Amino acid sequence: MAYDQSLDECLFAKSYESELYRLTVSIYSYNKGVKKLQISRNTKDAQGEYKFAKLGRMNKEEVESILPLIQEAMKVMD
Numbered sequence: 001m002a003y004d005q006s007l008d009e010c011l012f013a014k015s016y017e018s019e020l021y022r023l024t025v026s027i028y029s030y031n032k033g034v035k036k037l038q039i040s041r042n043t044k045d046a047q048g049e050y051k052f053a054k055l056g057r058m059n060k061e062e063v064e065s066i067l068p069l070i071q072e073a074m075k076v077m078d
Helices: 060-076
Strands: 008-017 021-030 035-044 050-053
Touching (some): 008 060, 021 060
Antiparallel strands (some): 008 021, 021 035, 035 050
16 A cells, blocks of 8 residues: 555644754654654754755754653553
């Protein structure tokens, strides 16, 4: 079965923004299935526009900044 974007429902999305990047915590459910957590990173380019970047490793400050968002998102997963 091929991926169908119309079946991918975003149930929650909140972001933490700094001067250099944005971290977004989201909950998605595909085709009314299991609710899953997604964390994404966007970095700012020279023009100040956000561009997708690989999440990779996170430092302590980044983890502390999104931990409240993760805890809030977990309530949506119940």
